[in-house]
Structures are given as C-alpha cells and as structure tokens.
Amino acid sequence: xxxxxxxxxxxxxxxxxxxxxxxxxxxxxxxxxxxxxxxxxxxxxxxxxxxxxxxxxxxxxxxxxxxxxxxxxxxxxxxxxxxxxxxxxxxxxxxxxxxxxxxxxxxxxxxxxxxxxxxxxxxxxxxxxxxxxxxxxxxxxxxxxxxxxxxxxxxxxxxxxxxxxxxxxxxxxxxxxxxxxxxxxxxxxxxxxxxxxxxxxxxxxxxxxxxxxxxxxxxxxxxxxxxxxxxxxxxxxxxxxxxxxxxxxxxxxxx
Amino acid sequence: xxxxxxxxxxxxxxxxxxxxxxxxxxxxxxxxxxxxxxxxxxxxxxxxxxxxxxxxxxxxxxxxxxxxxxxxxxxxxxxxxxxxxxxxxxxxxxxxxxxxxxxxxxxxxxxxxxxxxxxxxxxxxxxxxxxxxxxxxxxxxxxxxxxxxxxxxxxxxxxxxxxxxxxxxxxxxxxxxxxxxxxxxxxxxxxxxxxxxxxxxxxxxxxxxxxxxxxxxxxxxxxxxxxxxxxxxxxxxxxxxxxxxxxxxxxxxxxxxxxxxxxxxxxxxxxxxxxxxxxxxxxxxxxxxxxxxxxxxxxxxxxx
Amino acid sequence: xxxxxxxxxxxxxxxxxxxxxxxxxxxxxxxxxxxxxxxxxxxxxxxxxxxxxxxxxxxxxxxxxxxxxxxxxxxxxxxxxxxxxxxxxxxxxxxxxxxxxxxxxxxxxxxxxxxxxxxxxxxxxxxxxxxxxxxxxxxxxxxxxxxxxxxxxxxxxxxxxxxxxxxxxxxxxxxxxxxxxxxxxxxxxxxxxxxxxxxxxxxxxxxxxxxxxxxxxxxxxxxxxxxxxxxxxxxxxxxxxxxxx
Numbered sequence: 001x002x003x004x005x006x007x008x009x010x011x012x013x014x015x016x017x018x019x020x021x022x023x024x025x026x027x028x029x030x031x032x033x034x035x036x037x038x039x040x041x042x043x044x045x046x047x048x049x050x051x052x053x054x055x056x057x058x059x060x061x062x063x064x065x066x067x068x069x070x071x072x073x074x075x076x077x078x079x080x081x082x083x084x085x086x087x088x089x090x091x092x093x094x095x096x097x098x099x100x101x102x103x104x105x106x107x108x109x110x111x112x113x114x115x116x117x118x119x120x121x122x123x124x125x126x127x128x129x130x131x132x133x134x135x136x137x138x139x140x141x142x143x144x145x146x147x148x149x150x151x152x153x154x155x156x157x158x159x160x161x162x163x164x165x166x167x168x169x170x171x172x173x174x175x176x177x178x179x180x181x182x183x184x185x186x187x188x189x190x191x192x193x194x195x196x197x198x199x200x201x202x203x204x205x206x207x208x209x210x211x212x213x214x215x216x217x218x219x220x221x222x223x224x225x226x227x228x229x230x231x232x233x234x235x236x237x238x239x240x241x242x243x244x245x246x247x248x249x250x251x252x253x254x255x
Numbered sequence: 256x257x258x259x260x261x262x263x264x265x266x267x268x269x270x271x272x273x274x275x276x277x278x279x280x281x282x283x284x285x286x287x288x289x290x291x292x293x294x295x296x297x298x299x300x301x302x303x304x305x306x307x308x309x310x311x312x313x314x315x316x317x318x319x320x321x322x323x324x325x326x327x328x329x330x331x332x333x334x335x336x337x338x339x340x341x342x343x344x345x346x347x348x349x350x351x352x353x354x355x356x357x358x359x360x361x362x363x364x365x366x367x368x369x370x371x372x373x374x375x376x377x378x379x380x381x382x383x384x385x386x387x388x389x390x391x392x393x394x395x396x397x398x399x400x401x402x403x404x405x406x407x408x409x410x411x412x413x414x415x416x417x418x419x420x421x422x423x424x425x426x427x428x429x430x431x432x433x434x435x436x437x438x439x440x441x442x443x444x445x446x447x448x449x450x451x452x453x454x455x456x457x458x459x460x461x462x463x464x465x466x467x468x469x470x471x472x473x474x475x476x477x478x479x480x481x482x483x484x485x486x487x488x489x490x491x492x493x494x495x496x497x498x499x500x501x502x503x504x505x506x507x508x509x510x511x512x513x514x515x516x517x518x519x520x521x522x523x524x525x526x527x528x529x530x531x532x533x534x535x536x537x538x539x540x541x542x543x544x545x546x547x548x549x550x551x552x553x554x555x556x557x558x559x
Numbered sequence: 560x561x562x563x564x565x566x567x568x569x570x571x572x573x574x575x576x577x578x579x580x581x582x583x584x585x586x587x588x589x590x591x592x593x594x595x596x597x598x599x600x601x602x603x604x605x606x607x608x609x610x611x612x613x614x615x616x617x618x619x620x621x622x623x624x625x626x627x628x629x630x631x632x633x634x635x636x637x638x639x640x641x642x643x644x645x646x647x648x649x650x651x652x653x654x655x656x657x658x659x660x661x662x663x664x665x666x667x668x669x670x671x672x673x674x675x676x677x678x679x680x681x682x683x684x685x686x687x688x689x690x691x692x693x694x695x696x697x698x699x700x701x702x703x704x705x706x707x708x709x710x711x712x713x714x715x716x717x718x719x720x721x722x723x724x725x726x727x728x729x730x731x732x733x734x735x736x737x738x739x740x741x742x743x744x745x746x747x748x749x750x751x752x753x754x755x756x757x758x759x760x761x762x763x764x765x766x767x768x769x770x771x772x773x774x775x776x777x778x779x780x781x782x783x784x785x786x787x788x789x790x791x792x793x794x795x796x797x798x799x800x801x802x803x804x
Binding site: 303306307308309310329331332333335336337339340341342343344345346347348352355356357359361362401405 | 563573631639640642646
C-alpha cells in the first residue's frame with residue numbers, strides 16, 4: 001500500500017499536467033489581483049483593499065481541482081496503469097485508496113499555492129486588510145484546504161467509478177458546474193440581497209444543512225459556522241466518496 | 256509496366272528526425288507488394304503519406320497516376336482502402352453499423368455488400384455486439400472489412416495479421432490472394448512476419464532508415480534465398496564456360512565469385528575447371544533463409 | 560461532403576445520449592412552461608418567459624454532447640477512414656459543424672413543441688425570440704467545435720468545453736454588474752459585448768437582466784451570425800495542413 005501511494009504521489013508530482021494546473025492556479029491569482037488593481041486604480045481612482053481579492057479562490061478552486069484530478073487520474077484508465085497495478089499484486093481497494101489519497105493531496109497542494117500567492121500579492125498590491133484579522137484569514141484558508149481536500153477526493157472517486165467510459169470525462173466537471181449554480185441559488189435564498197430569508201420548514205433545514213456541511217457550498221462564503229461543522233462536512237464527503245468508490249470499483253469490469 | 260504508386264525522392268522530417276529519406280519506390284499494378292523493414296524504418300510514415308494523413312516535407316509521389324499535390328488525388332483515394340496501425344472503428348457501434356458508416360462515407364447507394372463483407376471476414380455472427388467488446392483479432396477483421404468497402408483497386412494493410420489466430424492468418428492470406436487474382440486488386444502489405452509474406456507477396460520492398468534498400472520480385476528473392484554453391488575462383492569468365500557447357504543455372508556476383516544453383520560434384524567441377532585453366536579457391540554451400548536474407552540486407556540489431 | 564454529413568447524421572440519430580436529450584427537451588420544456596416547477600421568481604413569469612428560461616438547458620447539453628460525439632474521431636481513429644476515403648480535414652470539420660447545427664435545430668423543434676404543449680402561445684414574438692435563442696446556441700456550438708476538432712485529447716476537450724460554459728456563466732454575472740455602472744455609448748457597446756456570450760443573449764431575453772442588456776433582436780442575431788462565421792474561419796484555418804498520426 002505504501003509502495004502504491006508512493007508511486008502515485010511521485011507520478012502526480014512529476015506529472016506535467018499537474019504542474020500546469022499549479023501554474024494556472026498561480027497565474028489566475030496574479031491575473032485577478034493585478035487586473036482588479038488596474039481597474040480600481042485607473043478607473044475608480046481608489047486603492048484596492050485586500051478584502052476584495054483575498055477570498056476569490058473558492059469559485060475557481062472547484063473547477064481547478066476537478067480538472068486537475070481528471071487530468072492526472074484518467075490516464076490510469078486510458079494508458080492501462082490500473083492493469084499494471086493489479087498485475088504487480090495491488091488489490092482493488094488499495095488502488096482506490098491510493099488514487100483518492102493523491103486526489104486529496106492535489107487539493108492541499110493547490111490550496112497551499114493559492115494561499116501563498118494570495119498573501120504575497122495582497123501584501124504587495126493592496127492597501128491591506130480592512131475588515132479581517134489574521135485569525136480570520138487563517139480560518140478561511142484552513143476551511144478552504146479542508147473543502148479542497150474533500151473536492152479532490154470526490155472528483156477522483158467519480159473518475160474511479162466511471163473510468164474507462166466517455167462519461168468519466170464530463171460527469172465530474174458537469175457536477176462541479178451544476179453545484180456552482182445550485183450554490184448561487186441556495187445562497188440567494190438564505191441570504192437575499194434585500195430583506196430577510198423567507199424559507200421555512202424542510203426547505204430551510206435542507207438549505208442550511210447544505211450551506212453548513214457541503215464543501216462545495218460552504219467554501220463560497222467567509223467561514224461563519226463553527227470549525228467542527230466544516231470538518232464534519234469535509235470528512236463526511238470524503239467518507240461517502242471512499243465508500244462509493246470502493247463499492248463500485250471492486251465490482252467494475254476493467255478493460 | 257503500370258504502377259499504382261511511384262515516389263520520387265520522398266522525404267518526411269519530424270523536427271530534426273528524418274523518417275523518410277529520399278525514398279524512391281514503385282508498386283506494380285496487380286501485385287501484392289510486401290513492405291519489409293525494422294521498427295522505425297519508415298513503413299508506417301510512408302503509408303500515412305500515401306493515405307493522405309500527412310504531407311511530405313519534400314519530394315512527391317503519384318498515386319494511380321495522380322500527383323500528391325493535385326486536387327484530383329481525391330479520385331485516387333476513393334478507389335483505395337487502408338488499415339493503418341490500429342483499425343479505425345467506432346467503438347460504440349456494431350460491426351454492421353461501422354460498415355454502414357463506411358458505405359455512407361463512400362456514397363454507396365445501398366448496404367447490400369455489408370453482409371457479404373461480414374461473411375468474408377468472419378464477423379457475420381457478431382450481431383449487435385459493440386466493437387468495444389471485440390477481441391483484437393475481431394477488430395482487425397473489421398478494419399479489413401472497412402478497407403474492402405467500395406470495391407477498391409488498391410488496398411494498404413499495415414500488419415494485417417496482427418492479433419489473428421493461425422486460422423485467421425490463413426483466412427486473411429487466402430482472402431488477399433483471392434482478391435488479387437480474381438479482382439486484380441493491388442495490395443501493399445507491411446509486415447514483420449516474413450514467412451507469412453513470402454506465401455503471398457509477388458514483389459518486395461526493403462526499407463531501412465527511411466530509404467528503400469532493395470526492391471525485387473518474388474522470383475528474384477527466391478533465387479537470392481535459394482540453396483546454392485558459392486564458388487570463389489580466379490576468373491569467373493573461365494568458370495562461365497564450364498557452367499554454360501553443363502547448362503547449369505548460375506549467377507556471377509563479381510570477378511571472382513559466382514553462385515551456382517545446382518547440386519555440384521566437387522571432383523567433377525575441379526577436373527572441368529582445370530581443363531579451361533580456372534582455379535577453384537573455395538566452394539561452400541550457401542543456403543539463405545528469408546530471415547537470413549533480411550538480416551543480411553538490413554542488419555540484425557536495433558529492434559526499436 | 561454530403562456523404563460525410565449523411566454518415567454523421569446516421570450516427571447522430573442512433574446516439575442514445577442525443578435521443579435522451581430530445582426526449583428530455585420536450586418533456587422538461589412542457590413541464591417547466593406549464594409551471595410544474597415552483598419557485599417565487601419563476602412563478603411570477605408567464606408561460607413564454609418560462610419557456611425561454613429553460614432553453615439554457617440546450618447550451619448545457621451541447622457542452623457535454625459535442626466532446627462525447629465528436630472527439631472519438633481522434634480517440635477511435637475513425638477520422639483516418641475519412642481521410643483515406645478522400646475527404647479533407649476541412650470537409651470533416653464542416654460536416655460535423657453542419658451535423659451539430661442540425662442536431663441543435665431538431666432539439667430546438669422538440670423544445671418548441673414542448674413549450675406549446677406547456678401552454679406558451681405560438682405567436683410571432685415568441686417565435687422570433689426563440690429563433691434568436693437558436694442562433695445563440697448555434698454560435699456556441701461553432702465555438703465548441705474549435706475545441707472538439709482542433710484538439711485531439713479528449714480530456715482537454717472536456718475540460719475546455721465545460722470551462723467555456725463556466726466562463727460564459729461568469730461573464731453574464733460579471734457583465735450584469737458592469738453594465739449597471741456604465742453609461743450612454745459605453746453601455747451600448749457593453750451590451751453588444753455582453754451578448755457575444757450565448758448565455759448573455761439567453762439572460763437578456765428571459766427578462767431577468769436589465770433592459771439595457773438587450774441591444775435588440777437584430778443586433779443579437781447579427782452577433783450570433785458573425786460569431787459563427789468567425790469561429791468557423793478560425794476552426795478551419797490551416798486545418799488541412801495538420802499531420803494526423
């Protein structure tokens with residue numbers, strides 16, 4: 001198992017697709033902050049506050065991590081890597097767990113790079129944080145790391161379950177996009193621009209639950225629930241992903 | 256002689272690597288042309304040029320008398336079929352649907368030939384099974400059936416027996432020979448299985464490092480590979496007199512070497528040669544198998 | 560090229576995903592237009608507006624369908640059969656483009672039937688608006704074709720297709736905000752740029768966007784046609800010179 005994890009991790013870190021995704025991640029942060037700085041300075045003649053740019057990673061990260069896990073994991077099916085692993089004696093559960101581990105690792109690494117880039121750019125290009133203190137910023141990035149780990153595991157699990165089929169290329173990304181629309185809808189219901197939340201009964205409970213425990217949703221807002229909720233939500237999604245992937249992959253016909 | 260394909264100093268560069276290097280080749284019409292070479296010699300690159308998948312860096316070729324840069328080469332391509340490397344089939348369609356697709360592409364008015372083609376390649380009982388679930392051999396057969404759609408005059412097969420069982424290899428060989436004899440279809444077959452090629456090819460082209468090393472007919476190859484006695488003498492002109500007198504089949508290789516394709520009695524030869532003043536330096540049996548001939552022509556190393 | 564088109568259409572009409580898409584188009588449009596899906600915003604809309612609202616699903620459908628249907632030309636290698644048969648890569652591109660346009664038009668017809676079944680009045684205004692939506696979908700498809708047939712790796716095609724959808728959505732949200740701070744001439748130009756995205760045209764016609772986001776049906780149509788021509792030109796640029804493995 002350790003050998004398998006080492007192999008997959010090594011393959012991930014040397015993968016040019018993964019490196020490309022990290023560069024895109026850093027490039028996106030630079031583009032966003034620098035772009036906003038130009039617009040705010042030249043057109044609005046104001047200074048740019050770090051509060052406006054420091055927390056934009058969440059929306060981009062969902063797509064980035066899903067794409068990154070797709071690029072690095074799908075080759076196991078297309079190039080026959082899974083066959084090699086089975087031939088060398090790895091069991092199916094070991095293969096699944098190792099792949100999900102690398103998915104989780106991708107979430108951590110991408111968030112790390114986004115955090116470092118964001119902190120550096122905010123220090124250099126903005127007038128600083130007006131509303132948030134260091135503890136709140138740290139909380140945000142910690143919650144983001146947890147959420148991105150869960151998303152990495154979930155999107156890798158989808159590939160493991162569907163791998164080898166054409167649908168595996170699009171399902172993960174389509175789910176990410178659909179959840180993005182769903183997130184916008186749920187948050188507009190729970191926190192309307194004008195007036196108060198008018199939801200009640202089962203709908204309110206379900207929406208609150210999603211906003212509090214589903215990583216795709218809670219990462220879209222500044223952390224305002226207790227830390228245990230975020231841990232529970234991330235770990236919950238990871239556990240569900242692991243169990244589903246194990247159950248389906250174990251019985252899957254491999255070509 | 257009519258040629259289906261002729262190339263003139265054909266070159267193909269991939270960056271700094273020359274895949275084809277001033278390649279000059281002719282494929283006679285009505286022949287089964289065996290295309291032989293090591294891995295990486297340029298066989299598939301040439302096939303891709305002929306099929307129009309890639310264009311040459313320099314040089315030109317004629318395909319059924321149409322030049323490669325002529326717009327009318329499309330007409331030549333409509334009269335050919337090809338299986339290049341892996342068979343090009345839609346994996347989510349059945350064998351029948353794949354052939355119907357090809358018929359539609361070629362603008363054939365009906366699909367009456369589809370069942371006949373499936374029968375011909377041994378896929379008549381696959382029903383609605385998707386090509387993704389075919390074995391390698393079945394995919395190969397389907398690829399050949401697709402190449403046969405539209406009654407082509409020229410068919411290119413890149414390793415056609417790859418993945419086939421012995422029965423399948425025999426069937427495909429017999430099919431190729433039958434189509435060649437009955438319909439006059441010209442075949443270009445690239446293969447590593449020399450023994451298999453020798454059972455059907457009428458002409459051969461040996462390629463190495465992007466150039467044709469040798470082209471020959473099957474009779475010429477037969478002779479090269481035949482059992483012979485290689486004689487080294489002081490003067491082959493004198494030897495010729497002796498051999499002509501005996502009406503032996505022979506070939507002069509140089510001023511002092513000749514191959515004699517007969518069973519020779521050493522003592523008798525010595526006496527006869529002495530009479531005409533010819534000294535025999537050495538006589539040895541020379542028996543070249545096709546593989547040995549190939550290795551001697553193209554070298555034995557570098558299977559990359 | 561007619562033969563290429565016929566071959567593609569034959570494959571299309573046997574494709575389970577497309578057939579399911581058409582069935583869902585008619586069923587979902589009918590249900591949505593008839594008001595079976597309840598939501599405070601949607602309940603306030605009339606049947607015609609609800610019908611236009613659900614049309615965005617066609618954009619999402621083709622985002623998934625085009626990579627799955629088209630890219631096997633490279634992954635399965637079937638483009639080789641077409642080239643060997645004498646067709647050029649440009650002809651393959653154009654035949655696929657026309658095939659997807661036809662697919663969109665057929666799905667649009669099912670959508671229209673579903674809308675009428677659901678209670679939308681088939682008058683001139685709704686017909687013209689839906690024709691604009693159709694052209695917006697066609698312009699989106701012609702952009703996706705560049706990705707699907709100029710790139711050979713299925714995974715990159717899938718990522719870029721969904722990224723395109725993502726960015727269209729983001730540009731609409733962002734564009735709404737930007738347009739409110741613009742004024743006069745710059746707002747008019749902004750509105751035209753906003754309508755380059757097919758989701759922008761869709762949003763402007765649903766009535767959710769502000770009035771100034773809609774530059775007029777004739778402008779929207781011109782933008783879509785121009786985009787189709789431009790993306791087709793880009794997609795076929797030097798395509799015949801590409802080497803195929």
